[in-house]
Amino acid sequence: MVDYTTAAPGIHLEEFTPAGPISGAGTGAAALIGTTATLPTGSDLGKPVPVTSWNAYRTRLGEYKAGLNLPHAVRGFFDNGGTFAYVVPIKDFGGLDGALQELTRLPDVGLVCVPGLVDAGPLKDKVIKHCEDQHDRFAILDGVQDTDPxxxxxxxxxxxxxxLSPNGFAALYWPWILIQDPGATGGGTLTVPPSGHIAGVMSRCDSTIGVHKAPANEQVRGAVGLDHPLNDTEQGMLNSKNINALRMFPGTPPLVWGARTLTADVPWRFVNVRRLVSYVEDSLIQGLRWAVFQPNNTALWKGLERSITEFLTRVWEAGGLFGRTAKEAFYVTIDESLNPAPVRERGEVYIEIGLAATRPAEHIILRLGLWDGGARITEG
Known part of the structure; x- marks a missing residue:
C-alpha cells in the first residue's frame, strides 16, 4: 500500500489481488508408517518417501518380507484406488514420534495409517493426537486380532x-483381512491388518464421488476373506461401540460395513462428516490466502463472502450439504457484529460459517405390508 504521507497530492492507483474461486483441497493422499524390506540409512530413515504406485514403492523400499505389514498395506492402498502416498520407513514403532513429526511438514496428507500397530497407548497419545493437532488429516486404525470380539x-x-478422538479424527476397523499370500507357492492366504486397504477405499470414494460420501458399503479389493466373519448380532454390538466392521454377505466379497469415528460427540460421529468439515476448512485456508494483508474493510468482507459462498455452493451441489436450497445448506456471516473496531484495529477478520452436513443413512427401515385391495397388515 502506498505511503500517502510523503506522496504528492493527486490521483493514485492501487492494485490488489481480486477474490477468485476456491479450489478444493486434496484429501486422498495417505501417509503409511512402518518397517520396509529395504530400510534407508542414516538421516533418510524416518523421512517420508513419496510413491505413486506399488512398483514405485518396491523399487525404492523393497518388496514383501515375512513379518512386515507395511508392504501389504501399501499394495492394498493402491489396489483399492489410492493414487499417492508418503511411506515413512522406521525400524520399529520406537521411531513413531519422529515419523509423525516429519508428517507435520506435509500439509497435503489426508490419511494416516500405522499398519499393525494395535497398542492403544501409542495410538491414542501419538497417532490420534497428531491428527487432532494437525486438524487436516484422519487416522485409520487397526483393531487388535481377537477370537471373541x-x-x-x-x-x-x-x-x-x-x-478416544474427541473431535472424531480417527476410526477403528475390525477384523483383519485375508489376502493371497504373495510368498506362498501354489496359493495360500495371509492375514494382514486392513488399514492400508481402507485408506485406499477412502481415497477411491473421494475421487469418484467426493469426501462427503461415507467410505462404507465398499468392496475391499485384494481381500479374499476375513479373519473373523461376523454375524449381525456381533456387528450390532461393535457398531454401538463405534468399531467399524468388515463384513461378507452371501455372494459378496469383503465389504467395509461401518463409518463411525472414535468419539462420543454426536456431531462428529461419522467418518464422512468429520472429513468433509476438514476438507472445507483446509480448502478455505488455502483458497483465501489472497485476502491476507488486504485492507480490512467492507470491500474485503464482501469479497470473502462471495468466494466462500461460491465454494460452498459447489459443495452443496455435489451432495455434501443437506438442504433444498443453498440457503438451507449453509450460511456465511462477515459483518460488524463479528468485526467491531477493536477487532479491526488488531488486523483480524472473523468469519462465521454454518454447514448442514449430509450424514449417511446408516439404518434403512423397511415397513412391509400385505395388501389385498382393502385392509393392510403391516410389519414395522
Whole structure:
C-alpha cells in the first residue's frame, strides 16, 4: 500500500489481488508408517518417501518380507484406488514420534495409517493426537486380532476402551483381512491388518464421488476373506461401540460395513462428516490466502463472502450439504457484529460459517405390508 504521507497530492492507483474461486483441497493422499524390506540409512530413515504406485514403492523400499505389514498395506492402498502416498520407513514403532513429526511438514496428507500397530497407548497419545493437532488429516486404525470380539475384557474391547478422538479424527476397523499370500507357492492366504486397504477405499470414494460420501458399503479389493466373519448380532454390538466392521454377505466379497469415528460427540460421529468439515476448512485456508494483508474493510468482507459462498455452493451441489436450497445448506456471516473496531484495529477478520452436513443413512427401515385391495397388515 502506498505511503500517502510523503506522496504528492493527486490521483493514485492501487492494485490488489481480486477474490477468485476456491479450489478444493486434496484429501486422498495417505501417509503409511512402518518397517520396509529395504530400510534407508542414516538421516533418510524416518523421512517420508513419496510413491505413486506399488512398483514405485518396491523399487525404492523393497518388496514383501515375512513379518512386515507395511508392504501389504501399501499394495492394498493402491489396489483399492489410492493414487499417492508418503511411506515413512522406521525400524520399529520406537521411531513413531519422529515419523509423525516429519508428517507435520506435509500439509497435503489426508490419511494416516500405522499398519499393525494395535497398542492403544501409542495410538491414542501419538497417532490420534497428531491428527487432532494437525486438524487436516484422519487416522485409520487397526483393531487388535481377537477370537471373541464381544468379550468385555478381551483384547478388542480393551483396546477400544483406551481409544478416544474427541473431535472424531480417527476410526477403528475390525477384523483383519485375508489376502493371497504373495510368498506362498501354489496359493495360500495371509492375514494382514486392513488399514492400508481402507485408506485406499477412502481415497477411491473421494475421487469418484467426493469426501462427503461415507467410505462404507465398499468392496475391499485384494481381500479374499476375513479373519473373523461376523454375524449381525456381533456387528450390532461393535457398531454401538463405534468399531467399524468388515463384513461378507452371501455372494459378496469383503465389504467395509461401518463409518463411525472414535468419539462420543454426536456431531462428529461419522467418518464422512468429520472429513468433509476438514476438507472445507483446509480448502478455505488455502483458497483465501489472497485476502491476507488486504485492507480490512467492507470491500474485503464482501469479497470473502462471495468466494466462500461460491465454494460452498459447489459443495452443496455435489451432495455434501443437506438442504433444498443453498440457503438451507449453509450460511456465511462477515459483518460488524463479528468485526467491531477493536477487532479491526488488531488486523483480524472473523468469519462465521454454518454447514448442514449430509450424514449417511446408516439404518434403512423397511415397513412391509400385505395388501389385498382393502385392509393392510403391516410389519414395522
Amino acid at each position: 464381544l468379550k468385555a475384557d478381551g483384547p478388542l474391547q480393551t483396546q477400544r476402551k483406551g481409544l
